[in-house]
Amino acid sequence: MTRQIRFNAFDMNCVGHQSPGLWAHPRDRSWQYKDLEYWTDxxxxxxxxxxxxxxxADxxxxxxxxQGTAHHAIQQAAxxxxxxxxxxxxxxxxxxxxLGFGITASTGFEHPYPFARRLATADHHSKGRLGWNIxxxxxxxxxxxxGTAGLPRHNDRYEVADEYLEVIYKLLEGSWEEGAVQRDRGRRIFTDPSKVHEIRHQGKYFSxxxxxxxxxxxxxxxxxxxAGASGRGRDFASRHAECVFVAAPTKTVLRNYVADVRKRAAAAGRDPRKLYVYNLQTVILGETDAAAAAKFEEYRSYASYDGSLVFMSGWTGIDFGQYAPTELVRKAETNAIVSIVDALAEGDPDKKWTVEELAAWGGVGGLGPVIVGSPSTVADILQEWVEDTDVDGFNLAYAVTPESFEDVVNLLVPELQRRGVYPTDYKPGTLRExxxxxxxxxxxxxxxxxxRDLAAIHRREAETAKSQLLVAV
Incomplete structure (x- = not known):
């Protein structure tokens, strides 16, 4: 196989990201999340x-x-x-x-007008290396x-997000024309006002x-x-996303997801190969399979049962504290991440989860699969995942940071490069390029x-409003 494998590092500006309890490991530095020196390293x-x-993430x-409380989340820094x-x-x-920077921000808690400025500022400062995880x-x-009465229903949140993106596009793509900024010292014109436009957005949720x-x-x-994985989320992703993040626990779930989201992107008039899919994955590496297995067991000894179920309950909206450890995970109607409930309860007919298995699964690596082995073993498995599922790459979560990332860079990347399936240098340009x-x-x-053509959009909106007025009369 010669297809390239892509990696992102999956992290969060916090302590306990995907492996609750491993902050206590003596080599873990996640407690330094508040120090820029940790992040620059x-x-x-x-x-x-x-x-x-x-x-x-965020x-x-x-x-x-x-258990109806934030006690364990706070105690375990989850x-x-x-x-x-x-x-x-x-x-x-x-x-x-x-290096690119994929920053997570919600359409539910910040107005798009100030957020558009925050996006533009970060893209300026990074010279075009910014990504936004919606x-x-x-x-x-x-x-x-x-300050809201409660979280809107799942599909309603996506309806808000659709309009949120429309506002963002109008601001970032259409408000300032190419060449608006002239910096003409001789004529004392920094910006040509005729090339800067009001977006005149009046919608259901935003003005x-x-x-x-x-x-x-x-x-x-x-x-x-x-990261939309529900039916409504896939529609949103296939329309807007350029990179999709999914946390599929098995190849079967991932293969079905990738095929479906590419099909939806094509139906939306987009090139389905220009939509990259990354699956959440954690890799535990050693010089040999035995060394990697020993490291994994060491990591697991620090995992928190309660911390794992804190995440699983929060992600699914199901309080797993009310069930016996041996009970099977069942489908339930929730207002959280619907796709996770579907994947765990019925995504793979060959796998049924008990609550205690779910806790053990999430103790190291969260929802994503964990691969343990030597560089050769892990490379074989990742290549199989790509071949069997058509996934483009992996969002690699850490167990211990930055040790997990160092192991990938020092051990796994050279092995993949030797096989010709991993880049040896960056392409020039912005993150998109x-x-x-x-x-x-x-x-x-x-x-x-x-x-980008706001004038045409305004003409269409005026014609639509006029037609609706005539129909009303």
Whole structure:
């Protein structure tokens, strides 16, 4: 097989990200999450390993579904405390030249007008290496603490997200024309006002009449990541996302997902091969299989049963604390991440999960599969996953940081390069150019590209309003 395998590092600006309890491991540095020196060390490691980027997760809220309390989440530092992800970009940009930054931010808790400026600023500071992981949020605690009555229903959150993206596109793609910024000292014209436009957006959820605050950044719209895996989420991803993140526990689930999301992208008029899918994966490496197995057992000795079920309960919306450890995971209607419930309960007919198996599974690596072995063994397995599922790459979570990432860079990457299935250098340009080639901006078949001509959009909106008025009369 000669198809290239892609890696992102999956991290979060917190302590206990995907492996609850392993913060107590003596070699783990995640407790230094609040120190920029930790992050710059990680960024240098990843760039040396030619990772596409560092994918920084985030949540607004805390996990309080398990046993109806946040006690175990707080005790085990299960994604609390947690800091803002986008503020890392400027510092990491200064110590790297190529690494991309996939920053998670929700469409549910911040108005798109100030957020568009934050995106543009980070894309400027990184010289075009920014990606935005679009999430719709799933924690009721986040909704309660941002002044809303509760978290909207799952499909309603995506309806809000669709309009949110429309506003973002209008601001980033259409408000400032190419050539608007002239920096003409002789004529004392920094920006030509005739080339800067009000977006005049009036929708169901947002009213944004005016101008975007920032001049166009190198990519205008950052590379768009999305983790939608439910039916509604897949529709959203196939329309908007350029990179899709999925946490499929088995090959069967992943293969079905990849085929389906590519089919939906093609139906939306997009090139399905220009939509990269990354699966969550954790790899435990040693010089030999035996050394890797010993390291895995060492890691597992630090895993937290309660911390694992804190995550599983929060992600699914099901309080696993109310069930006996030997009970099977069953399908349930929830308002959290619907796809996880589906995948665990019925995604693979050959695998049924008990609660205690679920806790053990999530103790190291969260929802993603864990691969343990020598570089040769792990490389064989990753290549099999790519061949069997058509996935493009992997979001690699750490067990112990930065040790897990160092092991990948020092042991696994050279093995994959020897096989000709991993890049040996970065492509030039912005993050979008490094990933896909072509231009720095959204491709012409992406729905965001249509918002570059705001005048045409305003004419269509006026004609629609006029037609609706005539029908009403």
């Amino acid at each position: 990680v960024a240098r490691i990843l760039e040396r390993g030619i990772f596409d980027g560092i994918f920084v 949540v607004i809220g805390y996990y309080d579904v398990y 994604q609390i405390p947690v800091n803002d992800p986008i503020q890392l970009v400027s510092a990491l940009s200064l110590v790297t030249k190529h 999430v719709t949020s799933y924690l009721e605690s986040g909704a309660r603490n941002t 944004v009449p005016g101008y975007h605050l920032s001049e166009p950044s190198p990519q205008r719209t950052p590379v768009l990541y999305q 490094k990933l896909f080639g072509g231009e720095a901006y959204l491709s012409s078949d992406h729905p965001g590209a249509q918002f």
